Amino acid sequence: MILLIENFLSFIYITAIVSFIIVAVLGIIIKLQFKNEDLFNEFFKFKIAKIAFPTLIISFSLIFSLGFFICKSAREEIQNNVDIKNNNKLYINGVLTKNDSLIKSIKLISSTDNDRNIGNPEIKVNLNEMKLRLVRDFTNKNKYWVFYENYKSTSKNCIGQIETGYLDKY
Numbered sequence: 001m002i003l004l005i006e007n008f009l010s011f012i013y014i015t016a017i018v019s020f021i022i023v024a025v026l027g028i029i030i031k032l033q034f035k036n037e038d039l040f041n042e043f044f045k046f047k048i049a050k051i052a053f054p055t056l057i058i059s060f061s062l063i064f065s066l067g068f069f070i071c072k073s074a075r076e077e078i079q080n081n082v083d084i085k086n087n088n089k090l091y092i093n094g095v096l097t098k099n100d101s102l103i104k105s106i107k108l109i110s111s112t113d114n115d116r117n118i119g120n121p122e123i124k125v126n127l128n129e130m131k132l133r134l135v136r137d138f139t140n141k142n143k144y145w146v147f148y149e150n151y152k153s154t155s156k157n158c159i160g161q162i163e164t165g166y167l168d169k170y
Contacts, residue, residue, distance in 0.1 A: 002073055002151050005066055009153070012066070016059035022052040071159040074148045075109050081128055082107045091126040093170065103127065105164040109146055112161050123170050134167065141168065 026049050027039075034042045043049050082088065084104055090097050106127060123144070125132040131149035135158075142165050148154035 002070055002077070002154070005070055005073075006151060006153050009063065009066055012059050012062050015055060016063060019052045019056040019059060022048060023056055026052070067153075067157070070151075070153055071111070071157065074151065074154045074159045075111065078109055078130060078132075078146075078148065079107055081130060088128055089126070091124075092167070093124050099166055102164055102166045105162040105166075106132070106146075109160040109162050112145070112158055121170065123167055134162070136167070 026043060026046060030039055030042050044053075082103060084100065084107060088103055090099060090103060092099075092102075102125075106125075120138070121136055123134045123136070125134055133147040133149055133155070134144040135147065137143040137145065140163075142163050144162050144164065144167065145158045146160045146162060147157070148159050
């Protein structure tokens with residue numbers, strides 16, 4: 001599902017860029033041509049402006065809403081694939097580790113708050129074929145930003161956060 005949305009978003013990005021260029025060029029042309037008239041009405045006299053402007057608004061709305069949907073779907077995928085009672089294979093920075101508290105924290109991944117989601121260091125976690133990158137927050141050493149490496153968009157954008165004290169030694 002996430003792959004399908006990522007492919008659809010590629011098309012939406014192109015649509016948004018093209019419609020933005022059309023709206024910007026038309027806006028400049030109308031501004032230069034009609035200096036003292038009602039620019040808004042002159043803009044919408046062009047047939048292409050009646051298509052490009054709503055397309056621009058819809059494209060940006062879809063980009064933002066689908067971005068949130070991808071993050072939510074990735075968190076749900078992680079939560080559904082983690083079974084606390086099962087024998088999970090947990091690798092931290094390539095080393096096989098047994099730790100139920102970290103697995104429980106990953107199962108309880110929550111959405112991000114409005115804080116900055118950068119930090120140091122980065123810890124690579126593989127859990128049952130899921131590749132996660134955890135980035136420790138600068139201000140709270142037990143807070144980690146989660147990047148889901150299984151998809152292109154979720155490896156670039158933070159999908160959630162976890163709180164655990166287990167990773168202090170990494």
